[in-house]
Amino acid sequence: MSFWKYLFNLEERRNWYLRKKPEGPLRDYYEVPFPPMDADWKQVDYLALDFETTGLDQKRDEILSVGYTTIRGQSIYLGDATHLLTKPTGAIPESSAVVHGILDDQASEAMGIKEALPILLDALAGKAMLAHHAAIEYNFLSNACKRIYGYPFISPVVDTLALEVRQFRSRNESIKRGDLRLANARDRYGLPRYPAHNALTDAVAAGELFLAQAVYHQGKRSPTLKDLTVIS
Amino acid sequence: MEIELLEIRDFLASHHPFDQLSESALSALPEKLQMRYYRRDSAIPDSGSLDSFLYIVRTGAVELASDDELIARLGEGDVLGYRTSSLANISELHGTAIEDTLIYQLPAAEVDKLCNQHTQLAYFFGPVGGDRLRDAISQSAKESNSQLNLMTTPVKDLLSRRRPIGMPPTTTIQETAAAMSEERVSSILITEGDKLLGIVTDRDLCRRVVAEGLDYNTPAEEIMTRDPSTVEEDDYAFAAQLYMARHNIHHLPVVKNGKVTNMLTATDLTKHQTTSAVYLVGDIYKQRDIERMKEVAAKIPDLLVNLAAAEATADSAGHVITSVTDAITTRLLQLAEEKLGPPPVPYAWVAAGSQARNEQTARSDQDNCLVMDDGYDPDLHGNYFKALAQFVCDGLNACGYVYCPGEMMAITDQWRQPLKTWKQYFNKWIDQPEPKALMLVCVFLDMRCVGGEMSLFRELRSHMLNRTRGNRLFLAHMAGNALSHQPPLGFFRNFVLIRGGDHDQTFDMKHTGIVPIVDLTRVYTLAAGSEAVNTLDRLEVVAEGGEVSADGATDLRDALEFISDLRIQHQARLIKKGERADNFMSPDELSHFERSHLKDAFSVVRTMQNVLSQRYQR
Structure with missing residues (x-):
């Protein structure tokens, strides 16, 4: 996180990083313009994304799996759905293995984050990133980019958790513990129960939640991308 | 890359028609899907044609309507779209989410592809709902080894094991008749060695001998039908039946390798079609009292079980079972006339409701009425017909056709009337219809004459139809x-x-x-x-x-x-x-x-x- 975001808009910062000429995949990513913030939300392409990680410390913990799928024109395209297992450098702590179910054996057959990042960045190019509690995915991704390519990752970010908070605020309802969890938020929109903690299932789940939130967006006009993004 | 969309796969696997797909086809399906969320009260689709996708309701509910007319309400696991608009009589269909609805959309081109690869799916997505149903019926008909299906049964499966009786052309008529009686057959083949010259049937004896006053010592070759038509063992029974009907004959010698091996009779065919019904009906006509008829009627449920086991269509089962009811009714009328004497004026015994429609199943109420000739005088003839109706209706009740709860029976005085009164009834029902009354007499709008004077019934029927x-x-x-x-x-x-x-x-x-x-x-x-x-x-x-x-x-x-x-x-x-x-x-x-x-x-x-x-x- 830096103060630059308060001085320059996303597109200016994208050009800034592009001029820094980061290494291949990240430069390729920055070469594609971001979707315009004033575009109608239906005109924007999104990548619904979820990571499973060894823990929540973005400095030390590592990405174990990446799941994502494309949302375009109000539809989730499962044809683009992808699930990547990434090999951590250390052993997988038991505390996280019980959550995501990824064991050392499986992870050892996976690709390294170096191989996974170009695939993910290619999928993200020209899209808005979408996740539930997006700060985790955003920061893990940005740290990985800094480590490998020397520069951070930026993109327009839609956070379904933040959108849900706005829903509660606009209805003047207080938020109780657990209300904002993905499964409980989905319940409120009549979305089905999925088993949690598979990166791809969670990505699809967040994507569906987003489609529901978007059609329930309060306001007279259809929301723009700016209306749905958090500052990043 | 590995796609883990198990929930979606499992959901599809548990819903028709996707449950018909192979494991591998199922696993390949989720990635072809697009998911959409429709808010309550929003249109499905919000743009484009309903036909562009197959919509699978994942959660929520959808109404399908045409010109504000509700066509269907769909819930979880139901499908819509894809060829929907080819439904007959429906101009334009539109869907509406009546709850918040998550939908899996499969592009029409993908469904086309799936239909090409999987016939089960092609059946399901047949162009019209009715077609789909038709396929379901023909599928089960195909699977059945229907004994009743003459279309697919070869002649040889119907034959009795007895060899046909052959006699030389010089045999006298007297001798052929004696042989028929002795062997209890209805035809004799006239042969010379292995060669079939002709056939003599019981009808020939009647028509060509008795009616003509022919000498019984005339050789059989003079009255035989020369070079009779034959049928091959492997011909379909259906073809044989058509041939018999067309030429009004009841006997077809069966040939194998040019030699006559057997005789196919009309009875073989009917027996086959209605296996036990024929015996039941035959039995009924032999009974002299109601107790014995009850025993025969008690076999009707078994008859239904047999028909069901043979995968008879509901239509043929209805005809078969009703034919037994008709036989019981006719026999009861015969017994009544034997007991009460001949009717003083002509009458028609009319079956109503499901019996009239030939649509009875194992247990049906009795619905009937009695139409007497206009020469009917209640003072003179009232008792006779009352007793006749009582006898038949009681008999039917004893045989399991319980009294109609609405009393739509000939024992009810109102429904035992001369033709002119019946005409007035219909005039009133038809010209001044009242909803409640119509509901009750609806049963009499399905009528069929089972016994007595057919012409009385015909007159009433055409009177009714002219008015409706x-x-x-x-x-x-x-x-x-x-x-x-x-x-x-x-x-x-x-x-x-x-x-x-x-x-x-x-x-x-x-x-x-x-x-x-x-x-x-x-x-x-x-x-x-x-x-x-x-x-x-x-x-x-x-x-x-x-x-x-x-x-x-x-x-x-x-x-x-x-x-x-x-x-x-x-x-x-x-x-x-x-x-x-x-x-x-x-x-x-x-x-x-x-x-x-x-x-x-x-x-x-x-x-x-x-x-x-x-x-x-x-």
Whole structure:
């Protein structure tokens, strides 16, 4: 996180990083313009994304799996759905293995984050990133980019958790513990129960939640991308 | 790269028609899907045509409507879109999410591809709901090794094991007749060595000998039919039957390798079609008292079980079972006349309701009436006909055709009247229709003469039909009646089940399944003034006459066949368990496949009810 975001808009910062000429995949990513913030939300392409990680410390913990799928024109395209297992450098702590179910054996057959990042960045190019509690995915991704390519990752970010908070605020309802969890938020929109903690299932789940939130967006006009993004 | 969309795969795997797909086809399906979320009250699709996708409801509920007319309500696991607009009679369909709805959308091109690779899917997505149903019926017909199906049965499967009797051409007529009587056969082959010269049948003896006053010592070759037609062992029984009917003959020598091996008689064919019914009917005519007839009638449930086991269509089962009822009625009339003496004036015994329509199943009430000649004088003849009606109705009751709860029987004085009174009844019902009264007498709008003087009945029938034909006021009332029974399809295209009581969690196959079809078909038939009584016959007639679209009639026929077939299977199951046959089916008795098709059948009925209401009630 830096103060630059308060001085320059996303597109200016994208050009800034592009001029820094980061290494291949990240430069390729920055070469594609971001979707315009004033575009109608239906005109924007999104990548619904979820990571499973060894823990929540973005400095030390590592990405174990990446799941994502494309949302375009109000539809989730499962044809683009992808699930990547990434090999951590250390052993997988038991505390996280019980959550995501990824064991050392499986992870050892996976690709390294170096191989996974170009695939993910290619999928993200020209899209808005979408996740539930997006700060985790955003920061893990940005740290990985800094480590490998020397520069951070930026993109327009839609956070379904933040959108849900706005829903509660606009209805003047207080938020109780657990209300904002993905499964409980989905319940409120009549979305089905999925088993949690598979990166791809969670990505699809967040994507569906987003489609529901978007059609329930309060306001007279259809929301723009700016209306749905958090500052990043 | 590995796609883990198991939840979606599993969801599809548990819903028809995707449950028909192989594991590998199922696993490849999720990645072809697009997911959409539709807020309550929003249109599905919000742009473009409903046909561009197959929409699979994941959660929520969708209504499908055409010109504000509700066509269907769909819930979780139901599908819509894809070729929907090819439904007959429906101009433009639009969907509306009536709850927040998550939908899996499969592009039409992908469905086309799947249909090409998987015939089961092609069946399901046949262009019209009715077609789909048709396939379900033909599929089960194909699977059955139907003993009743003459179309696929070779002649050799029908033959009795007895060799035909051959005699030389010089045999006298007297000798051939003696041989027939002795061997209890109805025909003799005239042969010379292995060569077939001719055939002599019992009819020849009557027509060419007795009637002509021929000398009994004349050689048989003078009266035989020369070079008779023959049939090959492997020919289809159906072809043989057609041939017999066309040439009005009852005997066909069966040939194998140019040699006569056997004799196919008309009786072989009928026996085969109605296996035990023929014996039952034969038995009935031999009985002299009601106690014995009761014993024969008690076999009717077994007959139904046999028919169900042989996968007889509901239509043929209805005809077979009704033929037994007709035989019992006729026999009772004979016995009554023997007891009471010949009728003082001519009468017609008229069956009404399901017996008239040839649509009876294991247990039916009796519905009948008596029409006497106008020479009837209540003071002189009243007692005779009262006793006759009492005898027959009591007999029917004893045989299991219980008294009609609505007293629509010849023992009710009102329904035992001379022709002129009956004509007045119909005048009143038809010209001044009252909803309640019509509901009651509806049963008499299906009539068939079972015994007595046919001409009396014919006159009454044409009197009635002349008045109903094109009579809009009467038909509007009948249409109202026909809409009083609705198919048991609920809000979410689920079955609406009876709650509580003896029939908890079931639906009534008769009143909510079959009766609506019978009722609405009757309206069209009366509108056309047609004499047809059997519902399938009626549908054929009204489709030809244009009262109903050909597609509509075909869809209704298939819906009726499908529902009736399920009912027969249900009743056969109960009888086999030693229980009494009824019309209350639990959805649990049905496979997912049958449930899905039954919903289709009910949707057809609902659509056709809407068409009827538009036609006669506006």
